[in-house]
Amino acid sequence: MNKLILFFSIILIVGCGSQKTQNSEDATPVSYNIPLTDPVKPSAKPKNVILMIGDGMGISQITAGIYSSDKKLSLESFPVIGLHKSHASNDLITDSAAGATAFACGVKTYNGAIGVGPDSVAVETILEKAEKKGMATGMVATSTIVHATPASFISHQPSRKMYEEIAADFLKTDIDFFIGGGKKFFDRRESDERDLYKELEAKGYFISDYFKEDLGDVKIPMKKKFGYLTSDKDPLPVAQGRNYLKKASNMAVNFLNRKSPEGFFLMIEGSQIDWGGHANDANYIITEMLDFDRTIAQVLKFAKQDGETLVIVTADHETGGFSINKGSSRDSLVTAFTTDYHTADLIPVFAYGPGASDFAGIYQNTAIFDKMKRAMGMR
Ligand code: MG
Ligand code: ZN
Secondary structure: OHHHHHHHHHHHHHHHHHHHHHHOOOOOOOOOOOOOOOOOOOOOOOOEEEEEEEOOOOHHHHHHHHHOOOOOOHHHHOOEEEEEEOOOOOOOOOOHHHHHHHHHHOOOOOOOOEOEOOOOOEOOOHHHHHHHOOOEEEEEEEEEOOOHHHHHHHOOEOOOOOHHHHHHHHHHOOOOEEEEEOOHHHHOOOOOOOOHHHHHHHOOEEOOOOOOOOHHHOOOOOOOEEEEEOOOOOOOOHHHOOOOHHHHHHHHHHHHHHHOOOOEEEEEEEOOHHHHHHOOOHHHHHHHHHHHHHHHHHHHHHHHHHOOEEEEEEOOOEEOOOEEOOOOOOOOOOEEOOOOOEEOOOEEEEEEOOOHHHHOEEEEOHHHHHHHHHHOOOO
């Protein structure tokens, strides 16, 4: 009898021990078949944080990308995976404004809200907090730079449709680097006579159209901040020739890394996976998904070499109720959609680098803000 009690006691102790290890911030991430390992002590705090958002990128979008690619996707190499609950404050189905505001500000808000809470009052964003801390900051998107996702990191407006007001909010920050579309909201405004290109230049930004044809040749003076608007309105889909996300993200990482000894915060968005979902166009989804994944590979390469960079990849929500159905093969997916809008699916979160283990589990989308803040040592 005594032996039996002793036996159960041992099991209990062992059980508690492993539980504690998995929940501890210092724990090595649970992982299977992974080429990437943390090159730093797991307890170390990251110097840089890169948040990558694939707009509308649910599990099926990722699955379609995986089965459409000859090579393994870079998403398959992440050591830590979690899931977030994407809902808005007023709707189980979020839009991209409320979704990005949850990541940027840590608050659940109403659909359409840009960097404001449910009461429409401005909430400081993680990008603004990083600026205050002396970190360099940047954003790269394949939508306009004033579109809901990037806007929620830098602007505070009651509605996502206020593109010109959002553009003017760029002048209220000291963001060091931005690339995306939407030039006309800066230099040909309808609501006022302001030329925000000129105002940005007066504020120390290096802005020019001269390098429009080849982003790779840009030499940015280190004393300057950098802004580049890739198109008047929405940038093209990658299938129609857009080809800047990987290059722009690489430029952003290198520029911001040299810019600040205090580290940097960078948001990169693969904006148009969502637009493929709205269009119920599987090929659009897959080409944008693979473009985003190539960019992730580039970022992971930097993070692995650097050793002090936390990389988080997630989506704001799923779009299209996309599914892969009976009759599919790797060469030919049979796909279907249940909606031309977003769904309430749980959304995957991938993390690599110091602080990554904090991103395992199931949590609210707002927890991503809390976890990034904690990783950056902010209150
Ligand atoms: Mg977006
Ligand atoms: Zn959408």
